[in-house]
Amino acid sequence: MIRVALAGSLSALWLISLPASTQGVPTLKLPKPKTKGQISLEETIAQRRAVRAFALTTLTDETLGQLLWAAQGLTAPPQHLRAAPSAGATYPLETYLVTAQGIQLYLPQEHALREVLSGDKRAALAAAALDQTWMRKAAAIIILTALPERTTRRYGERGRMYIYMEAGHAAQNVHLQAVALGLGSTPVGAFDEQAIARLLNLPAGQRPLYLLPIGRPQADAAQ
Numbered sequence: 001m002i003r004v005a006l007a008g009s010l011s012a013l014w015l016i017s018l019p020a021s022t023q024g025v026p027t028l029k030l031p032k033p034k035t036k037g038q039i040s041l042e043e044t045i046a047q048r049r050a051v052r053a054f055a056l057t058t059l060t061d062e063t064l065g066q067l068l069w070a071a072q073g074l075t076a077p078p079q080h081l082r083a084a085p086s087a088g089a090t091y092p093l094e095t096y097l098v099t100a101q102g103i104q105l106y107l108p109q110e111h112a113l114r115e116v117l118s119g120d121k122r123a124a125l126a127a128a129a130l131d132q133t134w135m136r137k138a139a140a141i142i143i144l145t146a147l148p149e150r151t152t153r154r155y156g157e158r159g160r161m162y163i164y165m166e167a168g169h170a171a172q173n174v175h176l177q178a179v180a181l182g183l184g185s186t187p188v189g190a191f192d193e194q195a196i197a198r199l200l201n202l203p204a205g206q207r208p209l210y211l212l213p214i215g216r217p218q219a220d221a222a223q
Helices: 041-047 061-072 122-128 133-137 149-155 158-180 193-200
Strands: 002-007 013-018 027-029 074-076 093-099 102-107 112-118 140-146 207-215
Touching: 041 158, 061 093, 061 102, 061 140, 061 158, 093 122, 093 158, 122 133, 122 193, 133 207, 140 158, 140 193, 149 158, 158 207, 193 207
Parallel strands: none
Antiparallel strands: 002 013, 027 112, 093 102, 093 140, 102 112, 140 207
16 A cells, blocks of 8 residues: 655645555546536435436536536535545545546545546345345445544544444535535445455455445436
8 A cells, every 4th residue: 555645734634545556556637626516515414315226328528527626526626625624634535536447546635536446346245235136226336434543543433433324424525515416415424344345355454334325316216
């Protein structure tokens, strides 16, 4: 695993860890995210529902990039600040994207994707999520993982609570961004943690926290 220290204007230290399996792999640059949408924040809050029935469609790179930016993208690049708040700007989360094409790691600093595994792993992911077969039809599944050491080295065991809070912040951003894009999503916390870690080739100490299946909802799919 490579660690790169970035010193920002807030005099904080960010440790960005790249899994060994992705080192040297080419990246896919994503389209620049938009900061103005078609509907208001209040409308996205009012319309957000858990959606588990998806139409069989794919999502564009622009849409995928927008969703990933909402989760962990940079909003103040000079300071390396992200879309979701983080205790002490320690940024323990690593975000993965699962689509029909494979599994990719999101790189916030570059707003880019780096391939982890090729091939459609959605069925395997659904099986690891305690056989929630409806997830197979999701156009994309965003997985939030964490490297706890980034936060606990500063805050001790209390830092683990901050990590869970941060995952919630990022997930809600994704859900609201999905609504703004005319998509549906559902938070999933029921899964075999070790099976997900193996599927993603996570290094020791990195934990999966949250699965976010996303797609274009079928009629009357909201619950």
